[in-house]
Amino acid sequence: MSETPVTITVDGQPVQVPAGSTVLDACTAAGVDTPTICYAPNLTPVNVCRVCVVELEGSRTLVPSCSRRAEAGMAVQTDSERVRHSRKMVLEFLGSAVELDQAPQLDPWMARYGADPGRYGPAPATMDEPLRVQDDLYIRDYDRCVLCYKCVEACGDDAQHTFAIAVAGRGFGARIRTEFDTALPESACVYCGNCVAVCPTNALQFKTEFDLRQAANWRPEEHSVTRTVCSYCGVGCNLELHVQDERIVKVTSPSDHEVTNGHLCIKGRFGWAYVHGGADSDQT
Amino acid sequence: MTDIHLGPDRATEAEAAAIDAVVGASLGPAVLTPSERLVVGGTTRRNERRHLLLPALHALQHTAGWISPGGLNHICDTLQVPPAEAYGVATFYDLFRVDDPGHDRDVLHVCVDPACRIAGAADVIAAARAEGRPVQESPCLGQCERPVACFVQGRGRPDHTPADGDPPLVPQAGDPTLRLLRRVGVVDPTSLEAYIGSGGYRALTRAFTLGTEGVIAELEASKLMGRGGAAFPTGTKWRAVANAPGSPKHIVVNADESEPGTFKDRILLENDPFALIEAVTIAGFATGAARGWIYLRGEYPLVAERLTGALAQARAAGFLGERIARSSFNFDIELRRGAGAYICGEETALFNSLEGFRGEPRQKPPFPVTNGLFDRPTVINNPETLANVLGILLDGAATYAAIGTEGSTGTKLFCLSGRVARPGLYEVPFGATLGDLVDLAGGVTGSGRLRAVLLGGAAGSFVGPEGLSVPLTFEGARAAGVSLGSGVVMVFDDSVDMADVVHRIADFFRHESCGQCVPCRVGTTRQHELLAAPDGPPAGLLEEIDRAMKDASICGLGHTAATAVRSALALGLIGGQP
16 A cells, blocks of 8 residues: 655645545644534544635635545645635534534634624524433433534444434424434433534433533543543543542543543443442442 | 234235236245354345345235235235335335225226326216225326326226326327338337337347447447436436446436426327337447346326337347347346325336335435445436437437537437417427427417416426426526426416415425425425415415425425425415515
8 A cells, every 4th residue: 555645735835644544634633623513533524514614726616624535735724715715614503503512622713703693584494393301311402403413424434333323304394313312211222422422512421411500510630530441341442531529521542542432431421420439339 | 934924914815826926936935044044134135035025015905905904914924024114115106005095996096296287187076986996086187188187096906097098199190201210100019010110110120230338439420418307317317327336336317207297208108119229229238237127106007008018029029038039139128107296206116116125215325326225236227217228329420410509419209288279298309499499289278268287297497388388308498497397388378266276295205205305305295285384375474495395305396396386486476474
């Protein structure tokens, strides 16, 4: 396999990246901050949110940088008027349809592109979904869902191969669903929580976080994060224990970890209550 | 052995029998080998079984009247498709419902798109509802020449359209100068013998004589351009597939005709089905493909019946199958029905639909000529494009290229509807003007005063009376900033409520967006909402939405979803704030 590096031009600046890299990789290598929502390093790019689009010389339309392979001689613009406009509109569209107040990573991009989600009239259509609290492990608040497909990918081909959820419906009515909206405990869900880990907008939330938010006591800025190895089996998954008030409130795994790629099973993700002993240890 | 989690519901005997009749026989019991388990991605199963999902859903809907949980479980167990994914597929299509209808009657689908709308669709719907019939409002049903279009979705009975018995509205029928429509109304479409008697299968013989390279060279020399709307050179496409590494290769017919105002493929295929089969066989021969697929829109029951019969006759006579016409060439064609989704006319969405996935378009590149159906090299052509191939081979490329203009060779089918005296399907050499066509159809009716023509369909644009001089060629349309699209010419006189028509077009795109990408999913919705703004639509904001949809959407639906609306604003057909 020949692995000749590829050189492309980003905003006039030549950048060399390894063969097989994406345009997004090249932008990152060039030091350009590119907004992304549906992209994650541990998932196959689905290029649906379109916020990472760039202007590619010779292309009629803008191209999604997350999925487009870098080819020798490409020239892309990441901050042209067309790029800024489409990015602004994508952010505005999402802001007008979806509750984004728990997705603070979008705020700087909203400001950079001047997105104003309020200009679509008094009552634009929104997701308008009921809160789904069906178990003690995680909740689904689809008013916050931007349909980035990440949870579907993590549940399916990219991690868990459980296929408990899929996109159903069409157009503005598209939603993430189990079959016939069956409650999660009766579905194929195995509670690995990998969908929760990849959700960019808190539409999927650990129940611990949800309860603390309900009690106005979710204080992520005070969390300590401790990296450790899961004790349940010999695979060696790394865990990040998020601790607030000396209690574990959330467990994640680093997406660049060679064993997990950020994904865990139910035990590593939710089987921590024994740490605290007492009544909580019966929870799982 | 199964690693698919199924709910407790079981199929009724009737549901199971209907599903098994479509998929069971060809598959046998679902025995999984360890290499086929979902944990390694189920790749084998995807190729071998998943493409049967759409036929299975059709069988269940037809028998049960809905996609019942028990029936869905039976399908998922047989095909080894996860139920959440099958549910996601079923909910993508207008012809499937996932709630119990509570009755066992046929459903009347009534078209509410522009040509039927201005012909009184609302009255037809009200009358049917008053009779207590189950009614579903439908996007364009492809019968715009005979409004108000209706389609009856049968419950345990065959689907049909009430107008199926009427003669085709081809006012030029019998004219000896016709090329594509020459058999319409003249040759019995249900008889292979009649087809052969009228020159059928001579083009295939000619193709065998020319050889694969010779056929492609003729196509290139003819300068035939695709008739589905994109006007891509057909010879270039065939050569790319012939040269592409990878096998098996596929020929796919995009007969998912759903562009509002378009009915040409329906009339062509109802009345000359063997011509399509012959042309697809030639495409298979020229490109080295092993298999042909016809993806037909679900609301064309008579075409399905005619093609099914024609395929069986062709197979029985040795024109399909092994050693076709005593040559060494093996090829067969399968017919698949869509289920009510405009987006499945987009070529990559069509592949996904045919493969048993949601009809969501794929990001291009890669292109179908290298990564098409089942990720293999694929020719995908419109039926009208393929119909042209026969004449090119029979008469030679030079003769063909002498018809029409330098940049647009051959003849073109145009779908005349709306306020004209003789709506129907017309065939003219490229070069006729829009005004010529309106005259050919007997001129403007209603008030008699032309207000606008919708050219190219909902994805096309409105042109005013000053546009009648535009030559209907690819280059002429481009110069005028419009598109021929699929050949739609829908005429509106000045008594039509144009604001209502434009609002409906916006509603159409909102309904038909697949929902995959943000610019189109939300953009089509906001466009539709803003058109109803009390002070008139804000033209500036609509333009901003249009630019984002054009630049950043995945596919052509988003790219063109605002074209008609913006042309209507520019022509003053609807009022707008600056």
